Amino acid sequence: MDTPRSPDPVSEPKAYQDHLLSLLGADDPADAQAEAAAGWRSLLTEAADRRDVRPEPSEWSVVECLGHAVDAEVVSAARYRWVLAHDEPPLIGYDQDLWVDALHADRQDDPDELLGLFEPLRAANLALWERSSEDDRARVGVHAERGRESFDLLFRMIAGHDRFHLAQSRRALDAVTRA
Numbered sequence: 001m002d003t004p005r006s007p008d009p010v011s012e013p014k015a016y017q018d019h020l021l022s023l024l025g026a027d028d029p030a031d032a033q034a035e036a037a038a039g040w041r042s043l044l045t046e047a048a049d050r051r052d053v054r055p056e057p058s059e060w061s062v063v064e065c066l067g068h069a070v071d072a073e074v075v076s077a078a079r080y081r082w083v084l085a086h087d088e089p090p091l092i093g094y095d096q097d098l099w100v101d102a103l104h105a106d107r108q109d110d111p112d113e114l115l116g117l118f119e120p121l122r123a124a125n126l127a128l129w130e131r132s133s134e135d136d137r138a139r140v141g142v143h144a145e146r147g148r149e150s151f152d153l154l155f156r157m158i159a160g161h162d163r164f165h166l167a168q169s170r171r172a173l174d175a176v177t178r179a
Contacts, residue, residue, distance in 0.1 A: 013146035020160030029159040036162040044111045055175035065169040067104030073121045076158050083141040083151045091141040
């Protein structure tokens with residue numbers, strides 16, 4: 001399966017940022033993020049007994065994609081708060097493949113449990129965004145791989161990130177359905 005990949009966040013940090021932002025386009029990032037849980041629920045319902053099937057050994061299943069989205073939301077929740085509470089805090093990067101392999105692959109994650117973590121975290125992050133000021137949104141952290149990133153940029157990137165991984169899940173489901 002020819003799966004489009006995002007640019008590598010470590011070797012191509014600016015291209016990675018630009019890619020995620022292009023997936024959001026001019027859409028409101030809060031609106032886009034608010035739609036994500038329904039997108040995951042719809043895909044999981046459609047996937048049924050194929051939700052844990054990888055289209056290829058090196059590609060993620062629908063549930064693994066959701067697990068990664070949950071991991072990203074956990075990390076984002078912390079990053080947002082560090083940026084808002086500290087002056088230019090360091091923001092550690094993480095290897096998404098390592099996290100999926102260690103935390104989700106071959107673990108038969110319960111999608112309802114994953115969504116049970118994702119949905120309240122996302123709601124809390126959306127509420128944090130809604131009550132933030134323009135000055136708050138301009139505050140920055142220093143990402144270990146991508147450099148200075150504002151709360152605004154981080155928030156918009158996660159909206160694009162949602163869209164990327166929902167599309168990746170769709171492709172995975174389509175591939176295992178055809179197989």
